[in-house]
Amino acid sequence: MEYRKPEILIVDDSPANIHVLAQLLSAEYQVKVASDGARCLELALAGPAPDLILLDVNMPEINGYEVCKQLKANEATKTIPIIFITGMTSAENEAYGFELGAVDYISKPFHPAVVEARVKTQITIKQQADKLERMAMRDQLTGLYNRYYLIDIASKKIASAVNHQSPLSIAVIDIDKFKSFNDQYGHEFGDEVLVEFAQLLESHCCANDVVSRYGGEEFVMLMEGSDLALSLEKSESLRRIASELKPKGISVTASFGVTTLRPQDDCFDDMFSRADAALFAAKTAGRNCVRQHQ
Numbered sequence: 001m002e003y004r005k006p007e008i009l010i011v012d013d014s015p016a017n018i019h020v021l022a023q024l025l026s027a028e029y030q031v032k033v034a035s036d037g038a039r040c041l042e043l044a045l046a047g048p049a050p051d052l053i054l055l056d057v058n059m060p061e062i063n064g065y066e067v068c069k070q071l072k073a074n075e076a077t078k079t080i081p082i083i084f085i086t087g088m089t090s091a092e093n094e095a096y097g098f099e100l101g102a103v104d105y106i107s108k109p110f111h112p113a114v115v116e117a118r119v120k121t122q123i124t125i126k127q128q129a130d131k132l133e134r135m136a137m138r139d140q141l142t143g144l145y146n147r148y149y150l151i152d153i154a155s156k157k158i159a160s161a162v163n164h165q166s167p168l169s170i171a172v173i174d175i176d177k178f179k180s181f182n183d184q185y186g187h188e189f190g191d192e193v194l195v196e197f198a199q200l201l202e203s204h205c206c207a208n209d210v211v212s213r214y215g216g217e218e219f220v221m222l223m224e225g226s227d228l229a230l231s232l233e234k235s236e237s238l239r240r241i242a243s244e245l246k247p248k249g250i251s252v253t254a255s256f257g258v259t260t261l262r263p264q265d266d267c268f269d270d271m272f273s274r275a276d277a278a279l280f281a282a283k284t285a286g287r288n289c290v291r292q293h294q
């Protein structure tokens with residue numbers, strides 16, 4: 001993976017402080033700055049989220065404590081580590097900062113070497129946490145989401161679809177006669193087919209779709225906002241594109257089982273079993289086709 005400098009957002013209403021901190025950190029990190037709380041919230045929410053926020057407390061309009069509360073209350077920003085860097089140095093202030101969810105608290109006037117060291121510690125912890133999260137969510141071979149992540153996100157999306165009475169569908173996708181690729185051309189070639197197939201699914205899905213490797217040569221695509229008709233159309237289009245993939249000139253096809261959320265479904269397993277039954281029908285019908293289960 002390409003190395004990217006970790007990003008630090010410095011928030012301070014004093015241009016002099018911003019200047020000193022930016023000078024100190026810009027060799028090791030990508031630095032962004034905000035001179036008030038509102039701008040900090042705007043930048044953090046616009047994404048990609050910074051890896052760390054250095055947050056002053058005393059600022060006009062929204063103070064740093066309030067900014068921290070708002071960041072921690074928002075799903076999209078709650079995991080961004082925050083270090084307060086402030087002249088509010090009493091033990092009560094410091095304890096309050098930690099209570100709000102800060103990972104560290106640095107008193108002003110600060111010593112540059114101490115700021116550097118404490119920032120480095122928090123960035124190392126953040127990078128380790130990101131790596132663990134990636135490993136827990138992603139399939140190592142294809143880089144797609146794994147089954148664990150799919151089941152987790154599917155239950156959230158099912159709850160949201162039921163709440164908003166919006167459509168949600170899944171396709172279970174299985175490469176046809178995959179065993180024969182391994183047997184004929186070797187396991188490594190089989191792996192290449194899986195990687196190319198995964199890339200194809202990912203590059204042709206929509207922004208709201210979650211594509212995952214469910215296991216072996218089986219993939220699941222969760223389609224938020226897609227009703228049965230649209231999901232069948234998308235699956236048919238993917239099936240056709242997949243049949244044109246031809247890794248190393250060898251023809252690969254896949255079968256698709258599609259279903260949509262019913263009002264009485266209360267868990268992912270209910271939907272999955274129907275899609276899996278539809279996949280079985282597709283395999284029985286001769287493979288390289290899409291079947292549905294309403």
Ligand SMILES: Nc1nc2c(ncn2[C@@H]2O[C@H](COP(=O)(O)OP(=O)(O)OP(=O)(O)O)[C@@H](O)[C@H]2O)c(=O)[nH]1
Nearest residue numbers: 174175176177178179180182187188190191216217
């Ligand atoms: N190369 C490779 N093979 C895998 C991997 N995971 C599972 N397989 C193989 O995938 C094959 C799946 O074979 P089957 O379940 O018999 O299905 P199939 O040959 O695709 O046949 P149909 O599904 O009936 O069309 C098995 O031989 C597994 O060893 C993997 O990560 N890499």
